[in-house]
Amino acid sequence: MPRTKQPSTPKVCKLVRVLGENVLPGEQITLDLQVAKLYTRTQVDIPVVVHRAKHEGPTLLVMAAMHGDEVTGIEIARRMLVALKRRPLDRGTLIAIPVLNVFGFLAMQREMPDGRDLNRCFPGSEHGSLAARLAHALVNEVLPAADVVIDLHAGGAQRMNFPQLRYTAGSQPALELARLFDPPVILSSKKIAGTLRHHLAKTDKPYLLFEGGASKQFDDLTTEEGVRGISRVLMGTKMWDQEPRSPRGAAELSNSSWVRANYSGLLDTIVENGAEVKKGEVLAYVNDPYGKSLNKVRAPFNGQVLCVNTSPVVNQGDAMFHIGKA
Numbered sequence: 001m002p003r004t005k006q007p008s009t010p011k012v013c014k015l016v017r018v019l020g021e022n023v024l025p026g027e028q029i030t031l032d033l034q035v036a037k038l039y040t041r042t043q044v045d046i047p048v049v050v051h052r053a054k055h056e057g058p059t060l061l062v063m064a065a066m067h068g069d070e071v072t073g074i075e076i077a078r079r080m081l082v083a084l085k086r087r088p089l090d091r092g093t094l095i096a097i098p099v100l101n102v103f104g105f106l107a108m109q110r111e112m113p114d115g116r117d118l119n120r121c122f123p124g125s126e127h128g129s130l131a132a133r134l135a136h137a138l139v140n141e142v143l144p145a146a147d148v149v150i151d152l153h154a155g156g157a158q159r160m161n162f163p164q165l166r167y168t169a170g171s172q173p174a175l176e177l178a179r180l181f182d183p184p185v186i187l188s189s190k191k192i193a194g195t196l197r198h199h200l201a202k203t204d205k206p207y208l209l210f211e212g213g214a215s216k217q218f219d220d221l222t223t224e225e226g227v228r229g230i231s232r233v234l235m236g237t238k239m240w241d242q243e244p245r246s247p248r249g250a251a252e253l254s255n256s257s258w259v260r261a262n263y264s265g266l267l268d269t270i271v272e273n274g275a276e277v278k279k280g281e282v283l284a285y286v287n288d289p290y291g292k293s294l295n296k297v298r299a300p301f302n303g304q305v306l307c308v309n310t311s312p313v314v315n316q317g318d319a320m321f322h323i324g325k326a
């Protein structure tokens, strides 16, 4: 009998499909997420950079500037892309969106041109507002490819955040990923409707929100912590063939609240961002411009300072210090 040739088993290759394109092993490409035209008829493209190693591994999405003026995250993503040029991935795929809200970045503002906060518009809709359309495109054309998402943010105007990772309370895979990232602080947070974190909490994809620095400015500590943490994730997931150093160990906090100003006046802050504080410890003085000391601002409980208001002047009710506790 003639010998029949055994069919060879086809090599199964993970499909990495981003914006409708199949990204092949070993490929590095930049794709464009197209959302809308400006009123100048200019098409606005949102570049999505994809680096895929020859060998199989997880897919990590790193995204920044969901809020257009949070530039420190853009710098972290940029530094990671430069690092990948020097040292390509050994396994898996990195998808980087250094500037998600290109519209806000151009205008150096947090919101989309329609005034909406993109991070309250998830999962978005195809025919909704501009922000909803961008959210929808991200959810449907990029997120399905990602196994893990790291989203880079900064504090609002004059709110200087100490570098910290936030994850949805109860998500064990996200907590384990956060411990691998090893930031100074890990804070578990409640779900907020419309956020990407809330949307992804319905899936099994670990999502980490990295907060550090303030909008419209660079913060060296935040940049260093962001690059260090993402590099550790690449090592710990074997995307880079190197063992991460043993972690420093983050402070794991589960609760936080704001200390608000009881008086309007000049703010003289004496506590350092990131400092551990004891209940009753003086954080700042609020003084009037005419030589009168109005108020000592004290820590309401034992905790750690997670954000400092850097404004020279506060009004009654203004948030001054964000304090976290275990």
Ligand SMILES: [Zn+2]
Binding pocket: 066, 067, 070, 152, 153, 154
């Ligand atoms: Zn943000």
